Amino acid sequence: SAPDLQVSGTLHGADGATVRVPPGFVDLARQVICHRSGERFGLLYRLLWRIAHGERALLEICTDPEVRRVVRMAQSVRRDGHKMKAFVRFRQVAGVAPEQFVAWFEPEHHVVDAVAPFFQARFAGMRWSILTPERSVHWDGAALSFAAGARRESAPTDDALDDLWRTYYGHIFNPARLKVQAMRAEMPVRYWHNLPEARAIRPLVRAARQRTGDMIEAAPSPAPHKAAKWVPLARPCAPTGGEHPADRLRAELAACERCALHRVATQAVPGEGPPQARLMLIGEQPGDEEDLRGRPFVGPAGRLLDELMAESGIVRERTYLTNAVKHFRFQPRGKRRMHQRPDGGHIEHCRWWLEHELALVRPEVVVALGATAAQALLRHAVRMADLRGRPLPYGPAALIVTWHPSYLLRLREPAQRAEARAGLLADLRTARVLLDQDHRRPVGDLRAAEPPRCA
Ligand code: URA
Numbered sequence: 001s002a003p004d005l006q007v008s009g010t011l012h013g014a015d016g017a018t019v020r021v022p023p024g025f026v027d028l029a030r031q032v033i034c035h036r037s038g039e040r041f042g043l044l045y046r047l048l049w050r051i052a053h054g055e056r057a058l059l060e061i062c063t064d065p066e067v068r069r070v071v072r073m074a075q076s077v078r079r080d081g082h083k084m085k086a087f088v089r090f091r092q093v094a095g096v097a098p099e100q101f102v103a104w105f106e107p108e109h110h111v112v113d114a115v116a117p118f119f120q121a122r123f124a125g126m127r128w129s130i131l132t133p134e135r136s137v138h139w140d141g142a143a144l145s146f147a148a149g150a151r152r153e154s155a156p157t158d159d160a161l162d163d164l165w166r167t168y169y170g171h172i173f174n175p176a177r178l179k180v181q182a183m184r185a186e187m188p189v190r191y192w193h194n195l196p197e198a199r200a201i202r203p204l205v206r207a208a209r210q211r212t213g214d215m216i217e218a219a220p221s222p223a224p225h226k227a228a229k230w231v232p233l234a235r236p237c238a239p240t241g242g243e244h245p246a247d248r249l250r251a252e253l254a255a256c257e258r259c260a261l262h263r264v265a266t267q268a269v270p271g272e273g274p275p276q277a278r279l280m281l282i283g284e285q286p287g288d289e290e291d292l293r294g295r296p297f298v299g300p301a302g303r304l305l306d307e308l309m310a311e312s313g314i315v316r317e318r319t320y321l322t323n324a325v326k327h328f329r330f331q332p333r334g335k336r337r338m339h340q341r342p343d344g345g346h347i348e349h350c351r352w353w354l355e356h357e358l359a360l361v362r363p364e365v366v367v368a369l370g371a372t373a374a375q376a377l378l379r380h381a382v383r384m385a386d387l388r389g390r391p392l393p394y395g396p397a398a399l400i401v402t403w404h405p406s407y408l409l410r411l412r413e414p415a416q417r418a419e420a421r422a423g424l425l426a427d428l429r430t431a432r433v434l435l436d437q438d439h440r441r442p443v444g445d446l447r448a449a450e451p452p453r454c455a
Pocket of ligand 1: 286295296298299323406
């Protein structure tokens, strides 16, 4: 007799005998019982007999022919259940109130009972029936009921929803991504005759090559408003319609959502200084004060930098100051916002802005303050000890990598701080001297880095 599968792990036979089985067997049997094959009960019984007679780990032996066979049967049943969920198409019964929907479906296996709860949950507010050749299921808004099979003619064949399905399918069909084999595997031909959208498939496939060619030929369509923010500025270096590109860059940066930092920072902090500056100083990211005021280097690190620039003969007003990352990254601690280093992703996303600034200003000397700025420029993580203070070629400019002023502020040991200060000051002086020289002569011994250029 068919075992009672309600009890997981213990099967009760009709004669009162019980057999302990691994729980996996019960799940497997539940699925295999739905298989169309007439040998399903015999196969399951053989497995049960073998398990009961000592082969406790039988289901783990995937090379066993009987195990293999039932596992395949279970797979096929599961797949059929998925297909039923995906390919049932309801049609409205004409002239019936309240509304009633009926679908015709031809499952491969006996999956109607197992899949019905899915439709109950999905279309709880609708009155519907799914008719199949062997079994029907009905939902009246309150309860499921099952009945005998039906004939195809009992289900409506065409309604306004069919056109909607075809329109939908036409829209999601991407001719440039056409893979007929994969499509057939996903949507096997045996289900097509019940799918309203199937009628659209052949014409769409036939026209795919032509449509792909047309798409390549056609001019790109304008990006939607939100995406338009990320379209690179057409010519950031050239004035457009009277608006200075630096102003345009600022305006676009203000709307930057390239990474998640914009969600927590007060604002994007743009670079500051004359667009024709010969010297560009690049920091890491705005700090707490910069974030609130919207200007770079106006907090404690900025004040130290001002002091050092003055000592080295650099005039701030003639220098372009900016950051590798334009939004403040922090961690809240009580009422305070503690600086957090930007990660590689933030640097990568923000390089887009930095490169536009470099292309716009075209500085002759670039000073990277700290490892983040150096990483943004050189596109790889750097060790300060390897690069600090040695002028490097950077496209047509000279690059100097030096300490970040915040690093000095963090040093507790006076001797260490004095040493770092002297190093930073010396590097700024080098930048100052380079501006006075023809630095375009080869400098350093590194390969020239890729120069930033306008799009
Ligand atoms: N640190 C930076 O790197 N940049 C600023 O603007 C302020 C502090």
